[in-house]
Amino acid sequence: MMVRIGDYSMANYSLMWGSKAPGHLIYLIDQSGSMSGPNEVKAAEAVHAAIMDTFRGCVQGTEVRNRVYITIIGYGNEQGVSIIREGWMTDFVEDLKNCKANNTTIIAPKSYGGTPMAEAFMLAGRCLSSWITARQNICANDPRAGIPAPIVINITDGYPDDRNSATTEAKKIMNMSTPDGNVLLFNIHMDDSEETAEIKFPNDKAQLNGVEAGEFLFDISSEMSPEFIKVAKQQKLEGIFPGAKGFVVNAKGDTLVRFVRFGSAVSQK
């Protein structure tokens, strides 16, 4: 599923979200049975916090600028894989207002079945293909328009039902290109138990100490550029070196929310 456009020599993730070059942010949320309990709440809260940050970034006075399109995909729910919510920033105003009034999150915490991560990546891929094609059409008619590299953030607490398929589909996403760079895929694996150690942004597989989830995520996570590292530091995610992979395994405490906020901010002005 290769979608290519233009001259890739300019690819350097430098295009910030704007009215003529809106971003596309996709959240993949594991809603499998194993997420039951604190994890399902933490995942919903992390995505909500990130969307609120993004929303604030789009506010100018009393207006909201549509600088980004957001898609939230749940997997492991009753439908298997489904788009829970999607829209431009202005489409979220009413819901965010109600959430603030009622102290709820934009998506409800949920846990249900297996972990069809491959199918989630496939759906994300179809969304990205539609998006990039639509933006290509606009760019063909408007030299001022642009396509910032879309961002996918995957939040899970387990392993995919089919690791090989998930790896294949994730790599297809990471090979989807725009002039600003390939689609970025950041992954976070949650595990609050005391027996496991948190591993953040490794730049070598040797640092994974044989952790199975880590080996899987290493292969399907985008690399951290110096600019991404700067953004990560703003979320107090430290100790990241150029060439590191954008993922965390066995994330503890508030690492999840800081990671999701970081991934959502890399292309914001």
Added chain:
Amino acid sequence: MRIEYSAFILPHIGDQFSQCADRFSCGETNQCFAIADGVGNSLFPGDWAQLLCDDFIEHPTLFSDNTHLCREDELISKWEEQRNKRISNLSDEEIFIYEMGLDKADFAASTFVGLSFDKKRWSCQAIGDSYLFLINQDYNISLKVASMDGHDFDNFPEYFASKKGQNNGTAVYCSGDYKDVAYFALMTDALSDWFIEATPEKREELLNIHSHSEYEAFIDQERQMMSLKDDDTAMLVLKVEDDGSENLTFYSNPDKLDNIDSLIQNEKKSKDKEEISLEEKDYNGFPPPEDKTEETNSPKHSKCERIVTAQSIDKEIQKIKREWSSYNAIQLKNCIKKLIKYIDKLLLHGTSN
């Protein structure tokens, strides 16, 4: 000595002039000029940037002292008055949006460069990443002045703030004579960054622009070549001519002086006249934002009422016939929703032609 001045301004790609946070002021009477760049993530930055520029041309010698504005209380009060005017009569939704923005910043911030002249010398004060450039006959930069000179251009400039205790950084001061100065140029950050790296030939081209349309074409070209960052741009150019006189004379041509208020007014007039149809326009092929204006009975929204014409329906049907086979499930769903809205409107209002 005669000095011809010109000034131009353009917003971000896709933004309107009303959303542009760069500003400048030209004070021919007091022989001073100023440029400012409101920080995008602050609150109503354009208003603050304009207040700073206007204050400088009224009081060039008593504007600031390193870290503070001399008339800080008065300026803050003026900004607050403008802010209060903007937020009066907001809808519930607008109040929510405004309050969310306050979480980000509850004050305005702006960079600033002010330049004043007397017979013998020029003086400058600057804070942030907006620059004053002195350029010689060969279009080489002989001096550049900015409090952040030498730093990378990023989204975190130094600034004066519209809230006490929130200024960031220290202004710099500089002065000199007119020897070997062919041009003074004040520029905001994106254009400054470009200007520093540009060739003398490119600088010559920019400094000798004669109209807004020429400026727009130049900026568009540089943006498309990716040599100029997409940001608001503003420049104020003063061309020095030695006429043998000891006196300083300033002059300008109205065609070479943008007026941000006029640009905003003209833009507003064009927008009011536009018939709004249900085409997807900039969202071309991807679900547009939901049209909430149709669901309210508030008179406030009556100007936004969308008009259904037989032509617009036909156009939409033709588009669907061409493209439906490539639609995904989401696009098909939105397509059906849009057709239902058309039908509802037809049943309620009929067509306008």
